[in-house]
Amino acid sequence: MLLRPGGVGQTARVSAVAWIAAVSLAAWLWLLLCQGFFWRTDVRLPVRREPREWPSVCVVVPARDEAAVLPASLPSLLAQDYPGRAEVFLVDDGSSDGTGDLARDLALRHGGLALTVDSPGEPPAGWTGKLWAVRHGIGLARAREPEYLLLTDADIAHAPGSLRELVAAAGTGGFDVVSLMARLRVESRWERLVVPAFVYFFAQLYPFRRIARRGARTAAAAGGCVLLRAEAADRARIPDSVRHAVIDDVALARAVRGAGGHLWLGLADHVESVRPYPALHDLWRMVSRSAYAQLRHSPLLLAGTVLGLALVYLVPPLALAGGLVVGSTATAVCGALAWLVMAGTYVPMLRYYRQPLWLAPLLPFTAFLYLLMTVDSAVQHYRGRGAAWKGRTYARPDSVPDEG
Template sequence: MSVPTWAALAAFGAWTWLLLGHGFFWRTDVRLPPPPDGVPPGGGTSDGDRAGPVRWPPVAVVVPARDEAGVLPHSLPSLLAQKYPGRAEVFLVDDGSADGTGAVARALADGEPGGLPLTVDSPGPPPPGWTGKLWAVRHGTALARARTDPAYLLLTDADIAHHPDSLRELVSAARSADLELVSLMARLRTDGGWERLLVPAFVYFFGQLFPFRRVNRPSARTAAAAGGCVLLRADVAVRERLPDSIRGAVIDDVTLARAVKRGGSGRVWLGLADGVVSVRPYVGLREPWDMVARSAYAQLRHSPAVLAATVAGLALVYLVPPAAACLGAVTGDAACAAAGAAAWAVMAGTYLPMLRHYGLAPWRALTLPLTAALYLLMTVDSAVRHHRGRGAAWKGRTYP
């Protein structure tokens, strides 16, 4: 057999293993556990509609925000309008914004007089060794402990909107399953062409890197969280000295989950969300490219060897199948074409559930190799940026 045929067979073998032996990462049925009475999340809003803790614990919602005046009107009101039976307060930490983020937040709170109490404060610039987001989280957590002594901390990004029962359902799930951390992968926007091409694949690749079922297994070493929505037990944050112990983490959500899982019972949970959505638009290719390039090389531990292995692996798994199918068809090599087409078919099949989750057409599954090539280039660009001294640059700050 020809070399392309052998490569295509290797890709097919890899996809067979990914399909059956990698935690069923491609499935999209890992959702927030239902309340104990069996009523599904979002099934009602009155106290009698769902079971939950007999005494609802106090919760502090901490929102780090830097130059988020444009998205806050679409997200912050959803937090202030939470229908939570216990005590809850929102602490928005203005991380050195230059666009009036704090003023916009206060104006929105004035427009929601019956909503959750809102405190807006700013900690000043982060000290050396801290990322701005984690410094803001630290400040917000300290404010919350001084004010409410919360049992749980909801860490949520400024661009995330929550349906009215979101906080209630997160706490109910955490209490009923005795979880130390509950995280939801927010539903991201797919309005534009680039968003439809890149966003479902982003969530798909995240699940491939951190299979949700393995994350949710206490005995498994895999740990991850989605930083847009993380409910954390306050006593666990004290036990693990969070966020101080991870203060320099660029990929803060995964680092947080690792600290929690390895330091305690291992009971963390990560799943997909429907009622927790990102309102941030990604116009064009530049914005999602920068988002990935900011941290991709950090995920590879800044190792050239790991980068080379990653590029080779991505090329074999995602690029060889369509290349072999096309090459075999052109040259008349039936074995090469069949092996490439089979690998491509399995690849596309694993992508279909994510496309359905986002309500996109099934034919887009065939574009996954193109999307993977773009993410491969983003990863390489992340390494180039790192070696040029601007790898972790975000909103005017660059971290070592």
């Protein structure tokens, strides 16, 4: 039998590509069936019963240069329909735009829950600004001896019954942490393309169903809305034990779980972020400022993440196109099936965000953007500009001297 020159080599290359496509398909089948059904969006606040006596709650809001969003968020906290004792502590973290004065003015105009505005000054070495502000707010709240602390960001708007539902869910389920992934704003073209994928990727890393299991290793929270039992905060030494964490919500959840706490995390129905991300640059900065910190500043983890993203998200469309071009049916079929599973698992998140389903096949492109953001996060870190946010740049945790 005669072979054309280069035929064996070409066949070997096609066979190798087919195997890569098959591995990508296998990865998607594993994600579909074995990763905690991360793609489902029906994890909402669990069954809850209202208590006979409502526990006291202190709401802590760290805020740095938030004057643009505060009028849309703070009044919603002050207007909470909560039957028990509750008050709000807004901690002005060195703002230069009049955030503190605006908060006081909003409280005078809108009334509602009592508001205290204070400032802790600049954070000492080893603390992120947000956690230093949270520490100050919790310290102020301690004088009221609350049973629960609600840690919520300054850009988060709550429906009037939000606090009531959070406390009822925590009491009914015996949870030490009840956290809601706030519905992020999706209005601009780039927000529609990137934001639902951000939540989808987060759920893939931290499947919500696993978090609620007692004794599970998976632990995470969404920093925009975290109801924390005060006793659990004491046991886990929150926030001192996570004072240098850039990704503070996940660090908080791990600390509480490590101290024997019971966690719950799910998607929100009536808790929303009012912060706009109109341009790709704004979303890029949001992701890249903490992506490399998520990888513990490890070049090996970075390389593995890049290869993993490429295998799982980029290979399917490339395999389909390549298989059709070279006439490899196996390659094309594996690529098509993997792409179909990928798009299918993304559909529930698009529906949750009320976005058109034709965005589902574009997930490989969005994943490619996230890959570039992750690499850029590492580049900025080694240039000394990693984890930069609102005028502050934070060192990697292991470069900060520990406290005795």
